[in-house]
Amino acid sequence: MLIPQEKISEIINVSDIVDIISESVILKKSGRNYFGLCPFHSEKSPSFSVSPEKQIFHCFGCSAGGNVFSFLMRHHGLSFPEAVKMAARRYNIQVETGQVSPERQKQLALREGLFRLNNQVMEHYCGLLSNSPKADMARKYMKDRGITSETIEQFSLGFAQESWDDMVSFFRRMKLSRSLAEQSGLVLAREQKAGYYDRFRNRIIFPIVDISMQVAGFGGRVMDDAMPKYLNSPETPVYSKGRMLYGLHAAKQYCRQADCVYIVEGYFDFLSLFQNGVRNTVASLGTALTSDHVRLLKGYASRAVLVFDSDDAGINAAKRSIATFVTEGLDVRILVLPRGQDPDSFVTSFGAQEFQGVADEAMSVIDFLTETAVTKFGSSVEGRISILDEMKGHLASVEDSAARSLYVRELAQRLGIDEAAVLEKVRDTVAGLKTGRRMPADIEGGRSPSQDGGDAGLESYRRERQMLAMLLQYSDVRAEARNRCLLDYFYCERFRRIGAIVIGFEEHEGSLAADLMAVLENDGDRELVASLAMMDGGQSDKVLDKSIFLMKRIVKVRNRNENTLANQIRRAEQGGDSQLPLDLLKKRQAEIRQLHGYE
Numbered sequence: 001m002l003i004p005q006e007k008i009s010e011i012i013n014v015s016d017i018v019d020i021i022s023e024s025v026i027l028k029k030s031g032r033n034y035f036g037l038c039p040f041h042s043e044k045s046p047s048f049s050v051s052p053e054k055q056i057f058h059c060f061g062c063s064a065g066g067n068v069f070s071f072l073m074r075h076h077g078l079s080f081p082e083a084v085k086m087a088a089r090r091y092n093i094q095v096e097t098g099q100v101s102p103e104r105q106k107q108l109a110l111r112e113g114l115f116r117l118n119n120q121v122m123e124h125y126c127g128l129l130s131n132s133p134k135a136d137m138a139r140k141y142m143k144d145r146g147i148t149s150e151t152i153e154q155f156s157l158g159f160a161q162e163s164w165d166d167m168v169s170f171f172r173r174m175k176l177s178r179s180l181a182e183q184s185g186l187v188l189a190r191e192q193k194a195g196y197y198d199r200f201r202n203r204i205i206f207p208i209v210d211i212s213m214q215v216a217g218f219g220g221r222v223m224d225d226a227m228p229k230y231l232n233s234p235e236t237p238v239y240s241k242g243r244m245l246y247g248l249h250a251a252k253q254y255c256r257q258a259d260c261v262y263i264v265e266g267y268f269d270f271l272s273l274f275q276n277g278v279r280n281t282v283a284s285l286g287t288a289l290t291s292d293h294v295r296l297l298k299g300y301a302s303r304a305v306l307v308f309d310s311d312d313a314g315i316n317a318a319k320r321s322i323a324t325f326v327t328e329g330l331d332v333r334i335l336v337l338p339r340g341q342d343p344d345s346f347v348t349s350f351g352a353q354e355f356q357g358v359a360d361e362a363m364s365v366i367d368f369l370t371e372t373a374v375t376k377f378g379s380s381v382e383g384r385i386s387i388l389d390e391m392k393g394h395l396a397s398v399e400d401s402a403a404r405s406l407y408v409r410e411l412a413q414r415l416g417i418d419e420a421a422v423l424e425k426v427r428d429t430v431a432g433l434k435t436g437r438r439m440p441a442d443i444e445g446g447r448s449p450s451q452d453g454g455d456a457g458l459e460s461y462r463r464e465r466q467m468l469a470m471l472l473q474y475s476d477v478r479a480e481a482r483n484r485c486l487l488d489y490f491y492c493e494r495f496r497r498i499g500a501i502v503i504g505f506e507e508h509e510g511s512l513a514a515d516l517m518a519v520l521e522n523d524g525d526r527e528l529v530a531s532l533a534m535m536d537g538g539q540s541d542k543v544l545d546k547s548i549f550l551m552k553r554i555v556k557v558r559n560r561n562e563n564t565l566a567n568q569i570r571r572a573e574q575g576g577d578s579q580l581p582l583d584l585l586k587k588r589q590a591e592i593r594q595l596h597g598y599e
């Protein structure tokens with residue numbers, strides 16, 4: 001459903017963000033803004049602020065932020081159109097849904113039908129596990145694994161009996177249409193003759209519930225060594241393995257409280273931890289973690305701990321998932337359990353407290369990768385060179401440049417290699433990455449502060465950030481910046497990209513920040529804008545002078561840096577000393593020129 005932009009602006013104008021947020025957060029007025037405890041991270045003193053003037057919210061603790069729609073989306077797990085409709089309903093604004101095509105209507109009806117069906121199937125499987133004489137072995141198995149009847153009930157665990165047509169006849173009794181039966185993924189068409197057979201046979205059944213608490217699909221696990229160990233629903237109109245995490249529906253509130261989520265692989269790892277009181281846990285269903293998974297988790301916690309078995313398969317699985325976390329910017333640590341232990345056996349033998357204890361010691365990504373590389377290559381000279389080769393890619397993908405410098409130093413010390421040499425390898429790789437793909441960094445794709453010479457680079461980053469905040473708040477500053485082509489002098493590509501949209505707004509009625517958010521494409525940008533809009537602009541009569549001073553400074557520093565670089569190149573070409581090799585200097589100059597559109 002496409003909602004027209006005018007409708008969206010109309011809803012922004014009419015709705016009151018304080019009003020809407022107060023329904024779920026206790027807000028107290030302080031000065032011009034309202035404050036309360038942040039619903040997106042756990043905290044004891046309020047750092048969550050709402051501005052009635054600007055119609056935005058921003059958390060000084062976890063930097064969640066956005067307009068009224070962002071809040072509804074994140075708080076209720078809604079899509080954008082759903083959030084718009086929710087706000088519209090509240091203010092009795094009609095959002096035409098007549099535009100829903102007949103095709104889309106059919107799709108929606110199919111989804112509803114499947115959710116309803118899954119619910120009935122779940123009850124069928126549950127009934128078998130609790131009552132059927134055929135489930136004696138399954139009940140004993142659950143008992144042996146230490147799963148309590150409360151847990152079985154809470155997660156509606158079930159049993160698929162050893163039969164090819166139990167589900168088939170269940171569907172027949174329900175007089176289910178052939179199309180719905182097929183699309184449920186629970187039965188499959190026979191190949192040789194007509195008819196269907198059951199997907200799940202002789203397995204413990206785990207209903208997979210999505211965050212809106214609907215049964216989206218099922219997972220089945222064998223009770224012996226049969227293969228495959230895990231079998232899940234196939235992709236259906238309501239189930240997509242790349243977006244589902246087992247247990248999140250039950251764990252989400254605990255993840256929010258702890259601001260941390262444990263990610264395990266198996267169903268029993270999850271159930272054991274949950275049952276033993278480690279409730280901020282989800283299971284990955286045996287599939288590699290996708291960006292969608294990580295984005296989903298980001299709504300509930302700012303830290304994740306990957307918990308893996310100490311075997312090679314576990315370590316390889318951890319390695320595959322790390323890149324996704326790093327790219328999505330979620331702080332992730334790796335917990336490798338002592339040899340021979342998995343999360344289930346560990347928490348069963350040692351308890352929740354001991355588990356939390358080892359989890360607190362979980363390794364950073366770089367520690368973990370270095371550790372496994374050292375084990376793999378040894379510490380001879382050749383070994384250390386191979387380690388550096390393997391690590392440079394990982395280091396280059398660390399988005400935060402300050403963190404990256406620390407890792408570089410740490411690795412250099414660890415390997416006994418000169419820090420500058422490590423740094424250079426990593427820089428080359430970063431340069432290679434930049435042309436290849438977009439970096440997710442706050443300073444995405446641009447020269448990071450450290451690359452531009454430590455504190456001096458950080459200074460320009462701060463100046464540009466402050467400038468963007470002023471552009472956001474004052475129309476005369478925007479006009480001045482337009483005249484001076486100021487954005488051409490920004491180092492940070494992200495600030496420049498957002499700045500270009502901001503100075504496109506001339507005189508503006510109402511909150512520019514809230515309207516700007518409606519056109520920004522990602523949550524990170526909306527959060528940045530919310531935090532900038534909350535910065536205190538100072539007395540508005542002096543703002544223009546202050547901003548012009550800042551603009552001049554930005555232009556001057558940029559010009560000076562480039563002159564210095566040109567001088568260094570000239571000196572290096574004449575055979576004199578320079579801090580960096582000539583080819584590196586030239587590469588930087590070319591990058592800068594390209595950035596300025598000289599080429």
Ligand SMILES: [Zn+2]
Pocket residue numbers: 038039040041048059060061062063064
């Ligand atoms: Zn927060």
